[in-house]
Amino acid sequence: MRTKDIVSGIKCGLLDMHSRLEEQEIARRRYKRHAAFITEIRSKPGFSLAVKDNIAVKGIRFTAGSRILEGYVAGYDATAVERLGREFSIVGKASLDPFGAGSGGDTCDFGRTLNPHDIGRVPGGSSSGCAVAIALEMCDFALGSDTFGSARAPAAFCGIVGFRPTYGLVSRHGLIPLCMSLDTVAPMARDVWGVAYLLSHIAGPDKHDTTTHAGKETDYRSGLERYELKGKRVLVPQNLLELCDSGIIECAEKGIGVMKDMGAKISRMRMEGLELSTHAYYLAMFAEFSSDMQRYGSPIYGFRGPVEEARGRLLSAELKRRILIGTLITMKEHRERWYSMGLKGIRRVRMLMEKGMERFDLMVMPSMPAPPWKHGTLNPVDSYKTDLLTGPASLAGMPAVSIPCGKAHGLHAGLQIIGRRFDDLGVLGAAHRLEGFL
């Protein structure tokens, strides 16, 4: 059932809320083994919502997927949660790679989250619990986060829609940072309409987050139907597309073909340098992350005794890797070589994206370069490389959505549509036009 029908059905009293709650309860029990939720919350009437466990919900355990915050309880609601109001009922705090640090989505300290379509493979991360809960109909909507693809990757792997808004459109107040200069709160749903519905509630300036701006729209749903692809100029970064798995390229070409059939003008360009966005991101993120992580270990988060021992015991290997590299590259003797190089790389990628998009309305490419991989098969570097396609939009602060676009080797694939900053409606409009045809 489409999100729009669920929302209008419940609002008009056509759908019985109690039977919906029962269905969701059954789904939650049945699929508990997928470990989509860290904390389950008793359902109340309203549209069911999963909230990634790095977003604060007052009075609820707030772990960020890491044992280091196991006993911590949020003292306030994140702005995005507060804005959703009573119309939405939170049914679970969703799993994630600890602190959002992962691309596979299967390294949560409280249980391995499984891909709903093939439990031997990763669900994509880090907003894995959100995507799995939507795919398994445990909830209608989810609030995830997206720093470098954390909503788009699991959306692609689980066959749902994940959206990264323009940086600054949605408040990050109450979101535990991974890399605060790139973090966004990301709406996720079964379809584009659902994402637009959530975005309409949560977008806009917030006095608690000074990076926020007013968007061009207030209601992202109403613009969806009016949007036309005819005459829109669409850029395909050919050098990135060529780095993808053959099945993924096939799925993306199908989507590009549909756009062309709808009257979009497709251009293919080589954008040399975009393939290095992952390298630039990881250097900057290591530095920001290690600095931010220094706070965990203090009594405020419930620690007693030696901080070093607790951090050594409770942080995952990936977190330790990131903290150590971040510490190394920000040391006085290494800063110029590594950290400055990362920042320079980000500026180059941003320039490439902005210059490239000067004459285009949209950019299109796959969401992920390969289908979901088997659990535990990628080393750290290979796992970082999978962020190849979600990175450029993140570094440029541009809005980007991942929509399902068929299957590669029998596994879900996603098509990514990117737009200019604050043209969030254009991105969602194009995705809405396409989603029924892929």
Add this chain to the structure above:
Amino acid sequence: MEMHIEKLCSLAKLQIGREEKEALGKDIAEILEWVKALERIPDSSVARRRVSEELRADKAGKWRD
């Protein structure tokens, strides 16, 4: 890297065993080797010129589907 790891763990307030330190040291060396590729990223003037060339080629219809 071993010397670095000892110093890094102390700076980062991480108490970890020798085996884990060795494994992390190996990973860190591999990751730093990988990010070195960033040295290849074109200078801003070169990058801008290349994109402009591509845009001109597109305007001439070379890259259009």
